[in-house]
Amino acid sequence: MDTSIQELIVRLSVMAIPMVLAITLHEAAHAWVAWKLGDDTAYSQGRVSFNPSKHIDPFGTILIPATLFLFTGFVFGWAKPVPVVQSRLRRPRRDMALVSLSGPGMNFLLAILFALLLHTVFLLPASVADWVGQNFVAGIQINLMLGVLNMLPFPSLDGGKVLEQMLPYRQAQWFAAQEVRGNMILLTMFFLLPYLLNKMGLSAYDPYMWLVRWPTTALWNVIATVTGLN
Template identity: 50%
Template sequence: MLFELLQALSSLDTVQRITIYALPVIFAITVHEAAHGYVARYFGDMTAEAAGRISFNPLRHIDPIGTLLIPGLTLLVGGILFGWAKPVPVNFGRLRHPKRDMLWVAAAGPGSNFIMAIFWALAIKVSPLLPAFVSTPLALMGTAGIMINVVLMVLNLLPLPPLDGGRIAVSLLPHRLAWQFAKVEPYGFIILLVLMFTHVLGAILWPFIMTVLQLISWLFF
């Protein structure tokens, strides 16, 4: 069922796809960032709270380019749906155990995406119980929600600073290796863009994305 809905989603015209994807994209990106702030506060860093960023209000997190323009362009030209929100400020030095707690703060974002993917799967499950004029758009929106959250989860687990996977790697590596690996961070976003535009990023991520989609399909459909 899930993969049939994915095919139906891909057959929509551009305006329809943007309409269906808009809400899932905004919440996938903003909840991801808010989750970092909540977990950072739990482990002792109040930076995000002081900046007013521990909120599920999308307006506090939307980046006009990363949350709106880039996802819109990727929907137009195809490929992996890509985007970002304004990063939630985290001062890892203020965490009670900076190196250890960094792992949980970083993992909170991808973890929230997985939870949202489950939420959207449940929305698809209940959609047949609703009137037809609601059930079809909800099923398609749920499919878009699963897709964008799985993509963001897998993308952010890539072990490349400053992605969450990179921070998780820094947390797990021995101190000397972690210090050397962290030096990649200033160049991480450039590396990511190069990988994306050369289509290497898609080749790396798609097997993992498909594995998670198949897992969700097996669990719920």
């Protein structure tokens, strides 16, 4: 088998498990917090679950992330939205913000857990230690990237839903209406536009670097220090 193909298969195998865990637990956290705060809509649909099939969207969870990873090295995607009926929450605006924060919060907790697990790699047989270690490193990176990305105040992202709860009612309604086109706006701004500009020789435009990769690197350094990886 061609060396480049082998390397690609290894990269995909290292990314697959952490990515599925990151997305599954992110969505399960939304569903669990909504349930505990008074809305059992997601719970009744089985979304408080560690079963990936309950959360995966074939297009947003598999096709888009795999394509972007293969051609750009970046990870971006989405799962099936967790249904939340805001009016059923005990304190609708506050609780909706908490539900939204729970997904990225889970990703940051997972990043810390993967960092701690790196300390156990030396206990494994040499034949699997390297691959498992790469999974743990990928788990840190993927969860930090998803956590940072989802906290951006854009429609369709968790940060946008938090912002929506902070806006006056009229402005919040307008902001919520932009959610239907939110993912396309992000894909265009983060990937399509930089790609086209780069082809034109204008490589300085890179909002993904500014808004996601730099904060991810900063958080990586903090976690590495706190968990003793440094």
